Amino acid sequence: MKIRKIALSLVLVLFSFCSAFALVGCGGTSLKTLKESFDEMDAVYAQYSTVFKAGSCDGFATKYLIDYGTEINNLVGNNEVGFKALRSKYNILLSISNDYIDKNKAFIISFKEEDLTKAAKKSIKKLNESVVEYTDYIDEFVKARNSFNEYWRVHGSTANKEAKEAYLREFKREFGALVEKNIEISTNLAKTIEETEIFDLLKAAQPTKDDTTIVKEYLRAKMLPIYSNFLITETETALNWDNILYNGVQTKKDIDAVLETLSNNFDEYKTQFLGDATVQLTLDEMKAFLNLIDNFVIESGSYLRALKDLKISELATTYKYDMEKYLKENKFAEIYFQKIEQFINTTLPKFVEKVVDYIY
Amino acid sequence: MKRKGLIIVAILAIVAVVLTVVFITLFRKKDTNELAANINEVVALKSGYLNEQNESNIVIDDYLNVVVSKVETPGEMNEIKNYAKAYQAYEIIGAFYNRQMPFAVFNATYKNNRKAVERSLSNAQNKADSIAQYLNNIKGAVGNSDYWQANTWADCKEDFRAMFASTAKAFNTLGLIYQDCVKSYFANNEMSDAVIYAIEFESTTLIESATQQQVYGANLLAIANSYLTVSTETRIYNYEYASSSFKDKIKDILENGSSSANYTSLVMGSI
Numbered sequence: 001m002k003i004r005k006i007a008l009s010l011v012l013v014l015f016s017f018c019s020a021f022a023l024v025g026c027g028g029t030s031l032k033t034l035k036e037s038f039d040e041m042d043a044v045y046a047q048y049s050t051v052f053k054a055g056s057c058d059g060f061a062t063k064y065l066i067d068y069g070t071e072i073n074n075l076v077g078n079n080e081v082g083f084k085a086l087r088s089k090y091n092i093l094l095s096i097s098n099d100y101i102d103k104n105k106a107f108i109i110s111f112k113e114e115d116l117t118k119a120a121k122k123s124i125k126k127l128n129e130s131v132v133e134y135t136d137y138i139d140e141f142v143k144a145r146n147s148f149n150e151y152w153r154v155h156g157s158t159a160n161k162e163a164k165e166a167y168l169r170e171f172k173r174e175f176g177a178l179v180e181k182n183i184e185i186s187t188n189l190a191k192t193i194e195e196t197e198i199f200d201l202l203k204a205a206q207p208t209k210d211d212t213t214i215v216k217e218y219l220r221a222k223m224l225p226i227y228s229n230f231l232i233t234e235t236e237t238a239l240n241w242d243n244i245l246y247n248g249v250q251t252k253k254d255i256d257a258v259l260e261t262l263s264n265n266f267d268e269y270k271t272q273f274l275g276d277a278t279v280q281l282t283l284d285e286m287k288a289f290l291n292l293i294d295n296f297v298i299e300s301g302s303y304l305r306a307l308k309d310l311k312i313s314e315l316a317t318t319y320k321y322d323m324e325k326y327l328k329e330n331k332f333a334e335i336y337f338q339k340i341e342q343f344i345n346t347t348l349p350k351f352v353e354k355v356v357d358y359i360y
Numbered sequence: 361m362k363r364k365g366l367i368i369v370a371i372l373a374i375v376a377v378v379l380t381v382v383f384i385t386l387f388r389k390k391d392t393n394e395l396a397a398n399i400n401e402v403v404a405l406k407s408g409y410l411n412e413q414n415e416s417n418i419v420i421d422d423y424l425n426v427v428v429s430k431v432e433t434p435g436e437m438n439e440i441k442n443y444a445k446a447y448q449a450y451e452i453i454g455a456f457y458n459r460q461m462p463f464a465v466f467n468a469t470y471k472n473n474r475k476a477v478e479r480s481l482s483n484a485q486n487k488a489d490s491i492a493q494y495l496n497n498i499k500g501a502v503g504n505s506d507y508w509q510a511n512t513w514a515d516c517k518e519d520f521r522a523m524f525a526s527t528a529k530a531f532n533t534l535g536l537i538y539q540d541c542v543k544s545y546f547a548n549n550e551m552s553d554a555v556i557y558a559i560e561f562e563s564t565t566l567i568e569s570a571t572q573q574q575v576y577g578a579n580l581l582a583i584a585n586s587y588l589t590v591s592t593e594t595r596i597y598n599y600e601y602a603s604s605s606f607k608d609k610i611k612d613i614l615e616n617g618s619s620s621a622n623y624t625s626l627v628m629g630s631i
Contacts, residue, residue, distance in 0.1 A: 295600065346598070
């Protein structure tokens with residue numbers, strides 16, 4: 001009898017386990033839920049209308065220009081060291097990403113549930129999760145912004161350089177997290193649009209100028225993580241600023257060199273990609289262009305993976321940029337860095353050049 | 361009754377184990393890290409025979425450079441020159457694959473060929489270490505002054521042949537894996553196909569005809585330097601943007617192989 005009870009318990013546990021496994025990942029997200037999440041995001045933005053304002057960020061018209069408070073706005077506007085990046089890097093990335101979300105979310109929401117592919121439904125679930133996560137984070141960011149503003153208002157004229165830099169660093173971490181989460185939305189939105197198979201339709205009939213715009217904006221969004229993940233997430237958000245003590249180390253010099261190349265390419269991206277596409281492509285050109293983008297997205301996937309797996313913050317903080325020691329912990333670290341270099345020095349600039357030829 | 365209960369428990373335990381194994385197999389992340397780690401060991405670590413700082417590598421390289429002037433027949437001279445250049449070439453080719461394999465995807469080609477590559481590299485490593493040990497023993501026996509007698513070549517040339525045969529086999533199979541598992545068109549396109557073909561052709565010919573001409577090792581090295589170093593692999597990455605006339609030449613090589621009029625210029629890096 002006791003053995004029977006044990007046996008039955010084992011069966012129950014086993015099948016509960018199997019059922020749990022089967023059920024994990026089940027359950028989609030409806031378009032209605034997604035719309036509600038986007039509406040909630042807009043409502044939170046409206047709630048913080050003193051922080052997110054309409055304006056021009058690096059020449060790009062946006063509804064999401066961050067107001068830091070008068071004193072800090074002046075420092076940003078005057079391109080002060082350390083403050084310039086708040087606009088030229090953080091805010092512009094946020095603005096471009098939000099612009100894509102604003103222009104394209106309606107396209108997804110307008111679909112009928114029954115017309116969605118299985119892949120699109122899976123994508124919508126992920127998209128919704130990223131919208132909710134971002135919306136929840138806006139509060140955190142605004143608190144950080146208010147705290148930063150208040151510190152500067154009270155201590156801006158009297159605090160020492162190190163204290164001010166520490167506050168600026170902390171604010172950049174919070175801002176970096178906001179940008180990262182927002183770009184997660186635009187990336188997931190771009191992926192969802194892909195899964196609607198719209199690009200297959202663009203390969204089937206003569207494209208209009210609007211079609212070129214759709215593709216241009218899709219590409220612009222897909223390129224955002226290429227810049228933000230390295231220029232912000234991996235270096236500024238995750239890193240301890242004490243690493244400036246290791247400026248003479250060769251590995252840091254190598255990383256700095258690649259960062260500079262990427263920054264220059266980001267400037268090129270801002271110059272070339274933020275305007276309207278002026279060219280209407282022929283059908284053959286559209287096919288070739290979409291093919292080029294597909295190939296680039298795959299290669300950029302390798303780059304992003306290499307960046308993530310290199311774990312620059314660990315190399316910098318635990319190993320103080322000593323690559324030889326780090327290789328014992330992360331045996332592919334040099335390979336990851338070589339992939340990053342190859343992508344930034346070769347693949348990315350050639351691609352940008354080609355895209356400009358195609359559509360601008 | 362007790363016996364029946366024990367049987368039930370045993371059956372349930374077996375079912376649980378089987379299901380656990382099935383779930384683990386299904387949900388385990390399939391990656392290409394194992395092969396990547398193996399290549400990394402052979403190419404990037406000091407223990408690997410394709411690392412120029414490896415002790416066996418240094419001993420072998422030193423030996424080949426000296427013994428070439430000690431042998432008596434043109435055939436032996438050709439063979440040594442071929443191996444000397446091929447060794448340098450495989451270091452570069454290995455480093456190229458080392459950079460790429462962590463980004464390959466797991467599929468049937470990878471699964472079916474991984475062990476073959478690892479076995480071949482292991483055989484080659486063992487041969488390299490064995491040759492180096494033999495040479496060090498000779499050096500220990502006869503001293504440092506001009507101990508590279510011609511008959512040392514007779515004693516170790518079969519091991520050299522085996523080492524390069526295994527290396528060639530490893531990289532030819534790795535070429536197949538690369539073509540099917542590296543999904544980026546920038547890294548894997550008709551240009552890389554042509555380069556992989558040329559490496560396979562020259563490697564195979566080297567093993568079959570090393571004594572006949574001294575060109576095969578040099579060709580391998582020319583290909584490696586022209587397309588597979590960190591700076592020259594840009595030629596593969598930029599193939600997407602090449603002119604249609606250039607792409608036609610590459611297509612011609614893929615269709616006609618070594619009999620293509622463009623093959624020699626591909627090998628020389630002047631295509």
